[in-house]
Amino acid sequence: MFKLLSACRGSGARIGEMSTLHGAVATPVFLPVGSQATVRSLATADLEEIGVKMVLCNAYHLYLRPGIDVIEKAGGLHNFMNWRGPILTDSGGYQIFSLSSFRKVTDGGVVFRSHIDGSEHSITPESAISMQEKLGADIIMVLDVCPESTAGKDKLAQAMESTARWAERCRSAHLENGQHLFGIIQGGIYPELRRESAEQITSLDFPGYAIGGLSLGEPKSLMWEMVETTVQYMPADRPRYLMGVGSPEDLVEGISRGIDIFDSALPTRVARNGALYTREGRKNIRRSAYREVMSPVEAGCGCFACRNYTSAYLSHLFRCEELLAYRLATIHNLFFMQKLIEEARQAIAQGVFPEFKKGFLEIYKTTDEERRIEQKVAALRGKKASAFRDID
DSSP states (O other): OEEEEEEOTTSSOEEEEEEETTEEEEESEEEEBOTTSSOTTOOHHHHHHHTOOOEEEEHHHHHHTTOHHHHHHTTSHHHHHTOOSOEEEEOSHHHHHHHOSOEEEOSSOEEEEOTTTOOEEEEOHHHHHHHHHHHTOSEEEOOOOOOOTTSOHHHHHHHHHHHHHHHHHHHHHOOOSSOEEEEEEOOTTOHHHHHHHHHHHHTTOOSEEEEOSOSSSSOHHHHHHHHHHHHTTSOTTSOEEETTOOOHHHHHHHHHTTOOEEEESHHHHHHHTTEEEETTEEEETTSGGGTTOOSOSSTTOOSHHHHHOOHHHHHHHHHTTOHHHHHHHHHHHHHHHHHHHHHHHHHHHTTOHHHHHHHHHHHOBOOOHHHHHHHHHHHHHHHHHTTSTTOO
16 A cells, blocks of 8 residues: 655655555655544635645544444545545544543453543454444554553553554454554653564554654653654555654654654644744744734745735734634644645655755754643643543
8 A cells, every 4th residue: 555656865754655545645744633523623625725635533532422323324434524535543542541531451452431421431452443444544543552651661561562462453353445454553762662562563564554652741852762763663665654743843853764644733733822833933923023914924825824814814813812713824834734745755856855854944943842841741631631622
């Protein structure tokens, strides 16, 4: 399902193509997150105009509401949300372990309580696969055990072993129906566990592999160290997916290390808070400095928001809390991400990706590392406390 087209000298960056039931996808690729069968504030027509090729939905959330049976009656997830392109569904392992106030892992699977109403549920590797098959996603994920990356080594080792056993059961349960099942590599922040997990999971011969359990509050330098360690043991002829990572600088850094697929709710979440991406970094459009700026958020940007509205207008919408603000800001940020990915692919094809990366990172101002970790930890805690009312 994956064809490696070319790689760039002096970098791990590469371009390829994934074939799916709903069309081919050029890689590297960024997937907007639509956990509940929608990218918040956008219609699928908006995604098509932006140039989005593939989206991520979450089986955990769709299982709780509206229910897998409802989507199956609609003819599958594509019909239900009126999206014609490929879809990747996450099995929900991360959500079960991050959202549930109660969970119990057994050899059979995991018992947990819903973050919505506290009702008790049980998911096994086999039922996780069955749910995703009924949803009809193009790429589906094994059920994994996903503790925090900074958990103790013993706990991470246990999670890794459970993930390996569950991956084998998912592989056995999966029907040969054209859907592609990806394995997930765990191991936290320990290189030896990452290597062992990679060897365990790749031995099962999945058509693609994901790196899970990162970007959970650890320093970015440590995250990239774990990515580099893990990629060494991932086959070059299969797509590599770095789960839950997707700031602009992370796309560039990840691509340089051989990552093909990214997903993150970050671009859409910060958009709804008024943080808009530009080549120089984020702009807080709520600031009074933009009240009378009669130019677009970024000169030369081809997104719908920048073609039609000024910074002053967007600033006004946010300060008035008008719903249109969230749609326009989300369109802009996703367009920025899509354009960045396209430029990265072009640079790889031309053999100049190291220069492209250097030029981008010299100009783009990233969020302060200490503040980023504080925000990440606070967000994870806040999501638990609020029962994830603000899920993408």
